[in-house]
Amino acid sequence: MSEFVWGLITMGYAIAGLFFLRFWTRTREGLFAAFAVAFWLLALNQALVAVSAVPREEQTPFYLLRLAAFGIIIGAIVMKNLRARSR
Template identity: 35%
Template sequence: MSASAITPVLQGCVAALASVACLFFLSFWRSTRDRFFVFFAASFGIEALNRLHMGFTAQSGEDGPINYGIRLLTYVLILVAIWEKNRPKR
């Protein structure tokens, strides 16, 4: 099997694991109602959709500017969640 044939399979695996992480954080959000977990769930959900899209399209490389932009968005969501959790309470 060539490397180009296995790439969609690996993208699907990463998408599945990101979906599991999204559901994991959503379950914590349901029990605590803490926005921290919503940000993390959204980040992993967006990443799962991005990986799924990369696996089904012909352009499955990670080096496209749109893929970098989406990954930047997910990392910013995680940083906002951490910042919001650690800022002083009023």
């Protein structure tokens, strides 16, 4: 049952990435592209955890994908705010 839930979470992350990609194609706003990449990294992280069946995910190198995803989100928000402030 847990593999099924992991698959649903992976699919949710991938679909969220596709939505942000669609918003990026309409607006060409870098924030949306960053969110799309971040959600795809989260989907990859979840898929790798599901396939490898590790007992504690926080003790694997896969956890670095999650760290990178959140770093991309934080960096994109900071850059967006810096650009808005400079105008």
